[in-house]
Amino acid sequence: MSLFGNGLDAAVQKAFTRPIPKSAGVRMRYLVKQLGGTKAVAQMLRVSQRTVERYVKDQIKRPRPDLAARLEREVNKRWQPQIRAKAKARAAATDGIVIDTRARLGYTAPIGSTDQDRIRHLTVALPPVYAARLFEAQEAGAGDQELQEIAAEALKEVYFQDGGRRAGSLEEVRFTDIEHLEFDL
16 A cells, blocks of 8 residues: 555544454454355455455464464454445535655745745645545545655645745645655645
């Protein structure tokens, strides 16, 4: 998964009303219920069907670190789908999304302007239209580059141009060398 994709997922997970299950057995039972059988879970986690059955019956308690990570990731992806959907819809309709980043930001503008890119730390509230575009692109399987371009366009409009009040001749914002990136709903 990508830096932007993980950041968007983390923002949505803050809306969860219950924590994901802690034990491997409960996580495995949850996945079996979600996917409708041990065979599908075994294929997804790349383990044998018998291994899944043993976790479901609590005959095995502690998974290997790689399996534990895959198990947590898959449960996280499916946990509280209605709450996840409501949080995304609220961000896309009314609330928007906040981006907190430390990255190299600069822009392309006419000759004579100060377009030198530099490391900036920005915390900017993006309007709902950009939250919607980010979530739609993520669900469509967009890569980090496409999500980064949407975020750069949002920063151009909201931060650099201040909603059209300044820097009207600004052409393109460069958003590179990301040191820190976090989203919040």
